[in-house]
Amino acid sequence: MEKGDFPRFHLGFAEVNRVLGGGLVPGSLVLVGGEPGIGKSTLLLQLSAMMAEKNKVVAYISGEESINQVKLRSERLGIGGKGIYFLSESDLAAVLECLEGLSPALAIIDSIQTMCLEDVAGMPGSISQVRECTWRLERWAKQNDVPLLITGHVTKEGAIAGPGTLEHIVDVVLYFEGEPFSSYRVLRSVKNRFGSTNEVGIFEMCDNGLTEVDNPSQVFLSAYKDGTIGSVVVPTLEGSRPLLVEIQALTTPNNFAPPRRIANGIDFNRLLLIIAVLTKRAGLRLFNQDIIVNVTGGLRVNEPAVDLGIASAIASSFHDSKPTSSLVVLGELGLNGELRGVPQLERRIAEAVRLGFKSCLMPRIKSKASLDSANIQLIEVSSVAEALRLGLSKGK
Numbered sequence: 476m477e478k479g480d481f482p483r484f485h486l487g488f489a490e491v492n493r494v495l496g497g498g499l500v501p502g503s504l505v506l507v508g509g510e511p512g513i514g515k516s517t518l519l520l521q522l523s524a525m526m527a528e529k530n531k532v533v534a535y536i537s538g539e540e541s542i543n544q545v546k547l548r549s550e551r552l553g554i555g556g557k558g559i560y561f562l563s564e565s566d567l568a569a570v571l572e573c574l575e576g577l578s579p580a581l582a583i584i585d586s587i588q589t590m591c592l593e594d595v596a597g598m599p600g601s602i603s604q605v606r607e608c609t610w611r612l613e614r615w616a617k618q619n620d621v622p623l624l625i626t627g628h629v630t631k632e633g634a635i636a637g638p639g640t641l642e643h644i645v646d647v648v649l650y651f652e653g654e655p656f657s658s659y660r661v662l663r664s665v666k667n668r669f670g671s672t673n674e675v676g677i678f679e680m681c682d683n684g685l686t687e688v689d690n691p692s693q694v695f696l697s698a699y700k701d702g703t704i705g706s707v708v709v710p711t712l713e714g715s716r717p718l719l720v721e722i723q724a725l726t727t728p729n730n731f732a733p734p735r736r737i738a739n740g741i742d743f744n745r746l747l748l749i750i751a752v753l754t755k756r757a758g759l760r761l762f763n764q765d766i767i768v769n770v771t772g773g774l775r776v777n778e779p780a781v782d783l784g785i786a787s788a789i790a791s792s793f794h795d796s797k798p799t800s801s802l803v804v805l806g807e808l809g810l811n812g813e814l815r816g817v818p819q820l821e822r823r824i825a826e827a828v829r830l831g832f833k834s835c836l837m838p839r840i841k842s843k844a845s846l847d848s849a850n851i852q853l854i855e856v857s858s859v860a861e862a863l864r865l866g867l868s869k870g871k
């Protein structure tokens with residue numbers, strides 16, 4: 476989705492270009508935030524290499540790693556390093572001086588928390604240092620019309636002096652995310668002065684770096700088996716892109732301790748809400764059950780449209796009954812057990828059809844005209860109780 480008439484140049488990963496709104500705008504300052512170890516340096520090094528291959532001068536400044544460490548990583552990634560100017564430096568004045576002399580087409584600063592200025596109080600990583608360094612980089616990028624990509628660490632708790640405090644200074648804020656133990660990574664835009672914040676890019680971290688995932692639905696469903704108890708497929712939206720994910724639930728009796736609830740990839744409080752609705756509005760006796768819900772592939776889904784999918788997976792496991800064959804499930808749950816519609820239904824259904832699903836359990840909708848031609852059976856329901864009646868098979 477291109478927004479405005481900004482000149483842009485394209486980076487080597489199409490997924491990154493999409494998240495940026497079509498490409499990188501010259502003179503823009505882009506912050507790539509993420510937890511330590513998620514792959515920020517790897518991503519930026521790969522982008523640098525692809526840029527350098529097009530005979531553009533790239534400056535890669537690391538305040539975290541020595542030249543040797545960067546070199547080792549480059550070797551692992553199969554990057555020769557031709558056309559990339561590496562500098563291991565944390566004094567921002569020296570960094571700017573070097574950039575001035577080099578006038579690169581693209582510059583990387585890894586990370587903003589390691590940069591410092593002598594004339595500013597505080598340790599590197601402190602709010603004053605991080606903020607002032609970012610200001611100067613922003614000014615330099617604008618004056619020289621050179622795009623700058625900077626990395627910033629965030630911790631789970633939302634770091635002090637982390638990207639949070641910088642978001643208003645920079646032009647674009649991207650987050651690089653992934654669940655622990657999953658090799659999938661999602662690049663998400665949370666602020667973009669030059670485009671929408673709706674797009675995401677999906678990558679897989681392999682032995683030799685990040686690769687783009689072109690067909691995410693297929694990847695996230697690769698281990699899915701139709702008709703598995705406790706397993707439900709939901710067409711979710713990642714940005715504006717539909718993505719089928721598998722939600723698994725397991726309920727096990729626990730008569731001795733307070734029941735445990737574990738949510739992997741979904742919001743914990745949302746899980747409690749869904750369990751409460753299932754208990755009160757669908758008559759499921761879950762008070763003495765441990766409940767675990769998992770989104771497979773290590774993805775996180777946060778939209779309410781997956782509520783009914785989670786509820787169905789839990790009910791399927793609890794009743795030991797299979798979901799209807801070749802089914803996808805959609806719908807937001809209200810506290811009274813009523814179902815609400817979901818945005819962008821057509822897109823989601825189109826993706827389900829594309830991957831061969833035959834029916835969709837979903838809230839009743841007023842106008843079906845746009846779905847008439849879709850090659851899928853729509854099972855419309857108005858309550859969670861009705862959904863479980865129609866979406867789960869009777870016996871085992």
Ligand code: TYD
Nearest residue numbers: 511512513514515516517680681682683684
């Ligand atoms: P890194 O880019 O250093 O993360 P960040 O800059 O966000 O802190 O990524 C480090 C992790 O990625 C590390 O755990 C090893 C892993 N990795 C791979 O799996 N494959 C690779 O090719 C590379 C370079 C790293």
Ligand code: MG
Nearest residue numbers: 515516539585
């Ligand atoms: Mg790093």
